[in-house]
Amino acid sequence: MKSILSIIIIFLAHTFQMLHAKIPTLSEKAQISVLTCSSGDELFSSFGHTAFRVQDPVLGIDIVYNYGTFDFNKPNFYLNFAKGKLIYSLSRKSFEAFLYDYQLEKRWIKEQLLDLNQEQTNQLLKFFEENYKPENRDYPYDPLFNNCSTITGDILEQQLGKSIKFNGSHLKELLTFRQLVHQHIKTNKWGTFGIDLAFGGITDREATVRQHMFLPYYAMHQLNNTTYNGKPILSRERTISNYPEKSDQSTFMLSPLFWFSLLLAFVIAITYLDKKHHGRSRFLDFVLFFISGLAGLFILLLWLATNHVVTQLNFNFLWLLPFNLIVSFYLLSKKKLPNWLSKYLWVALGLIIIMLVIWIFRIQVLSWLNLILMLVLTIRYLFLLKKI
DSSP states (O other), X not given: OHHHHHHHHHHHHHHHHHHHHSOOOOOTTOEEEEEEEOOOSSGGGTTOEEEEEEEETTTTEEEXXXXXXXXXXXXXXXXXXXXXXXXXXEXXXXXXXXXXXXXXXXXXXXXXXXXXXXXXXXXXXHHHHHHHSTTTSEEEOXXXXXXXXHHHXXXXXXXXXXXXXXXOTTOSSOOBHHHHHHTTSOSSSHHHHHHHHHOOGGGGSBOOTTGGGGSHHHHHHHXXXXXXXXXXXXXXXXXXXXXXXXXXXXXXXXXXXXHHHHHHHHHHHHHHHHHHTTOOOHHHHHHHHHHHHHHHXXXXXXXXXXXXXXXXXXXXXGTSOTTHHHHHHHHHHOSSOOTHHHXXXXXXXXXXXXXHHHHHTTSSOOOTHHHHHHHHHHHHHHHHHHHO
């Protein structure tokens, strides 16, 4: 058994070395296909994955080119992520190794074989190998406009020319980017809440047929409705690894709705006691104003101070006022509320109303979880107005 394994490892190493040294000429039996992998348990894998497979039984080549590779250990990874300068890379590994990773996570893999001639398969292999060079393999990642799935359509269009047509007749309607994201992650989850809070109004625009391909599932269905020179671009498709679709295992007691409801009940109770005893819970006001102000400042910075496209036109800072950060320290240190605070609170309430109008007219769609937090702030704003 060990000797067989050693032979396989040596064979694969020899294959990779051959590819690195000189790009071979694929035989007539060579095939290039698109692999689509199902959703995973982690947030970053919730939308599935797309990769290219190159196989040639004559030369013994079976390799996956994966544009969805990132490294947490890269210098300043999290800082670059915050700035919108996240770098993804093209990686290359044997199909067996790729398959093992997804079988380990119990995620299905479907393969769509492209109907290409020998010249075209060699052209694509040359393209992948050129991309795989250290100076070419990195690219600026964007979750909606430049990821492992959108690149699929880009590469096919670039390499096959304008004769490739992406037909959208299979789509019942064109959805917005936010609606498409919500098809894969439920609203009442912390990750979804964070995404909805950070994603701006630009994600509420209707996506084109091609832009729907930022999701691997849509890219897979799109290839079934794509033609090249008037003929289907796929020769056939098959299931390589068959596992059930991942289901949500989270519990309600860990969800945002549960904790936000508790917060609302707590604020109502404390506000009632404050009113009854003619007092004011300064620490509660400090926490609410400080956290809302910090969140608003973060949202504003994501829009104006980073390269993120998805965080543009984010008006959530209107109800999560960055100035609440400053006000929070006044509310903590002063027993007597300053006179200017009444004007500030009326402005804050007005901005909440404006944000609701923005939502109603779908300039930017909000998570309904935000309504609970808006109500929390509104209750405290109105209470403080009566205390001045």
